[in-house]
Amino acid sequence: MNKKLLFIGLSLLMIIFSQNCLYAQQSNTMSNLSGNFEVNSQYYRPDSAILAPDVPEKFLSNGFFNLNYESGNFKAGLRYESYLNALQGFDPNYRGSGITYRFAQFTKDEITITAGNFYDQFGNGLIFRSYEERALGVDNAMDGLHIKYNPYKGIVLKGFVAEQRNFFSKGPGIVRGFDGDVQLNDVFDLWADKKLRLGVGGSFVSKYQKDNSPTRILPENIGAYAFRTNLSYGNWLLNAEYANKINDPSIVNNFIYKNGEALLVNINYAKKGFGAQVSGKRVDNMNYRSDRGATGNSLFINYLPAINKQLTYRLSTLYPFATQPNGEMGAAGEIYINCKPGSFFGGEYGTKISLSASAVNDIKQTTVSNDTLGYASDFFAIGDNRYYQDVTFELNKKLTKNDKLIFTYIYQVYDKNVIEGKIEQQQVTAHICVIDYLHKFDSKHSIRTEIQHLLTDEDKKNWAMLLLEYSVSPKWSVTAFDEWNYGNEDPDHRFHYYNASMVYTKGPTRIGLGYARQRAGLLCVGGVCRYVPASNGFNVTVTSRF
C-alpha cells in the first residue's frame, strides 16, 4: 500500500516538475536566475628600471560573481568578491574573499522596498551618491533599508537609513537620507503637452558618527541639504543644483568647522545636427564621508563630478584632473557640429566636428579671526591658481566607404603640485595630437591605427605612441602598442612601454590575454582616480553574463 502511494506521489511530482520545466523552456527567458562575473589576473615580473614595485606573490587576482533572482515582484541577489591578493594599484584593504553585497527587494504598485545593500543617487550626487566602479575599486554601497515611493504620477520620493561598505566591513557612521523629485508636467495634466518642462527636487542627508576625540568637540550629526531644478524649453535645457553642508571637521579639511557649499549649473542646446553645452561649478569644503578619518577612495557619501571632459586616448591620460573637494571653481563648454554629406565641410560622407574648453581654479580664501573656521570664501570670488585647463578639437570624417579618420588636438595645463599632492611646484603645459585611422578590408577584416604625440617642456618631456589593432569581426581582435618617452631628459629613462593583447568575444563572453610593460599612471573614471604603479608581466581577463 505504502509503495503504491510512494509510486503515485513520485509520478505526480515528476509530472509537476516536467510541466514547469517545459513551460520554462517554451518561454525561454533567462529563467529567474541571472548574473555576471569577471576575473582579472596578472603575473608580475621584476622590472626595477621602470620602478615597478616588488610583488612577492608574483600572481595577483581580482574577481567577482553576481547572482540575481527575480520572480514577479520579488528580487534578491548577492555578490561574491575575491582578492587573492588584489592587483597592484587597488587598496590593499581588498584582501580575501567573501560575500560583499546582498539584498532582497519587493515592488508592489507604487512602492519599492530594499533590505540589505543598495546603490542610489540624489540629483547629481552632490550630497549623496552610492555607486560602484569596479575598474577603480570604488564601491561605497549602503547597507540598511531603502524605500522608493511614487505617490502620484510625476512625484518620486526616496528614503533610506544605512551604514556604508568599507572593503570587507562597514564604516563607523550611520547615514540617513530623504529625497523628493517633482516633474510638474507629469503631475498636472494641463501641462502635459506644454513646450516648457519644469522639475524641482530637494534632498536632505545626515550622518552620525560618535565623537571619540580627546582634544576637540566634534559634531556627531552632520546634515547636508540640496535643491535642484531642471527646466527645458524646446531645444534648451537648464539643470542646476545647490548643496550646503554644516560644519564637518575631518582629516581631509584639517578639522576646520567651516560650512561646505557646492553649486553645479548646466545649460545645453540640442537640435539634430548641432549641440552645445556650457557648465559652471563651485565646490567649497565638500568632503563628506561616513568616517571623518577616511582618506583615499573610501567611504564617500557624496560625489563631486569633475567638470572637464573625460579624455580617453592614452597620452591624454598622463595628466588627468580629479575634483578637489576642499575647493575649486570651474567652467566648461563644448560644441558639436554634424556637417552633412554634400555640405561644404561634409564632403561625400559627412564630417563631425567638436570643440571643447574647460578651466578649473582654486577658490579665493580669506583669513578669519576665528581659527577653527579655517577660512572664509566669497561665493563668486575665483582664486588665482589655475588647477587645470584644456582645449580640445576633434574632427571625425569618413574618407571613403572603407576608411574613417578621427583627428584630435588637445592643449592641457595641469597643476601637478595640487592634483598629485607633490611638494615641488610644477605646472605642466602639454600639446597632444592623435590620428586614429580605421581601414576596412572587407565586411569582416579591419585594421585600426593610432599615432599619438605629446609635446611638453616639463616633467618627463615628450612622448610618442603607436597602436595597431587588427580585428576579425565578430570574435577576434589583436592589438599592439608602444608608448615611448623619447624626450626624457635622462637618456636611461627613455623607456618603451609596450603592450600586446588578444581578445576573443562571443556573445556575452569576452576573454583577453596580454603582455605589457606598463608605465605608472592614474586611471580615472568620472573624476575619481586610482594610481596604478608600473608593472611588467602577463595579464588575463575573463568576463561574462548569463
Next chain:
Amino acid sequence: MGLSFYNTMKKLRILFVAAMLTNVAFAQTTATKSDVGHASVKTLEGKEFNTSAISNDGKPFIIDFWATWCKPCVAELDAINEEYVDWQKETGVKVFAVSIDDSRSMSRVAPYVAGKGWDYTILLDPNGDFKRAMNVNSVPHTFLFDGTGKLVTQHNNYSAGDEDNLFEEIKKLSGK
C-alpha cells in the same frame, strides 16, 4: 482496502488538482516574461521611465549600452546610424541607446547625440541601475530582442563589421 484507501485517494486527488493548478499559474507568469531587466531610467527631458515599458509594437528592438567616453561604443552607434534608415525600412527595428554617463558627463549626452545626428531613443542611466539589472559588466554591450522581448543575441565588444552581423540577426527575426 476500505476507508484508508479512500482517504489516500482523496488526498491524492487534492494533490493532483493542486499540482495542475500550480502548473497553470506558472504558465501564466513565465510565458509573458520579457528578458529586459527592470529599472528606472530617465529620458533626455528628465522624465522617469521604467524599462519594463521598453517594446517596439511586436517588432525586434536593440538595447545598446554606451557612454560618451567609450570610443568603441560611439564607433558602433555611428556605424549603425549609417544604415539605420534602411534597417528600419526593411525590418522596423528600433534602437534604445542607454547612456551610462554619470553626472559628470550626463549633461553632455543630449548635445553630443545632436552633434552626431543619431535618431535613436536615448535613455539615461547615470547610477548604473539598468546596467546592473541587465548584468552588464562593461560597455559596449549590445542586446538584440525579438518582438516579444526574448533575448536573441548579444555582444560585448565592437569591431568594424559587427553591425553587419547584427543586421543579419535582425533580418532573421523579421522573417526576411
